[in-house]
Amino acid sequence: MGKSAATQAKMQEKTAREVTTDLGREGVAEITASLRPLLADVFALYLKTKSFHWHMSGRHFRDYHLLLDEHAEQIFAMTDEIAERARKIGGSTLRSISDVSRHQRLKDNNAESVAPKEMLAELCGDNQQVTKFLRSTHEVCDKHGDVATTSLIENWINETERRTWFLSEILSDL
Numbered sequence: 498m499g500k501s502a503a504t505q506a507k508m509q510e511k512t513a514r515e516v517t518t519d520l521g522r523e524g525v526a527e528i529t530a531s532l533r534p535l536l537a538d539v540f541a542l543y544l545k546t547k548s549f550h551w552h553m554s555g556r557h558f559r560d561y562h563l564l565l566d567e568h569a570e571q572i573f574a575m576t577d578e579i580a581e582r583a584r585k586i587g588g589s590t591l592r593s594i595s596d597v598s599r600h601q602r603l604k605d606n607n608a609e610s611v612a613p614k615e616m617l618a619e620l621c622g623d624n625q626q627v628t629k630f631l632r633s634t635h636e637v638c639d640k641h642g643d644v645a646t647t648s649l650i651e652n653w654i655n656e657t658e659r660r661t662w663f664l665s666e667i668l669s670d671l
Contacts, residue, residue: 508517514652517524518585520641521641523641524643525586526639527640527641528588528641529590530585531634532646533600534602534630536576536583536600537597537598538602539575539576539579539627540591540597540601541603542572543573545605545623546565546620550565553565554613555613561617564667568663571660573659582645582649586643602630606619612671620660624664628657630655632654634646635650635651635654
């Protein structure tokens, strides 16, 4: 007697979601475990950057407002690539805002009012932290021979260091 149509459909759906990789089960688990908090931190940095963009004030408003919007777009673009990379290798990723908050290492800023200089300094420090997290994740991926993820991370490190550099240069003149 054959399998029911529902059972066959479930098996086909499961097989369609599985991604064949030569990274090995342990490698996928460790890489995914490293990507999850990285993704949470990138979401936290995105939201903080957008918040500071929305709440910017002062005589350099336009310049800072535009810079932070550019930074936020770049940071947000990382989120999809991180999540999709985890899924491509057969792992899972974040599922909700509460999942982000459970995994993030960057601190939120819920202050009603933050001076522009403090906003820029906090974002500079957060970008430096993200660079460290990226390097740590790179080490995990490199250990397991995941060249595709390490390649993406190398580009993200470059982008993150560029954001840090811009913010640092602005801060040196304030």
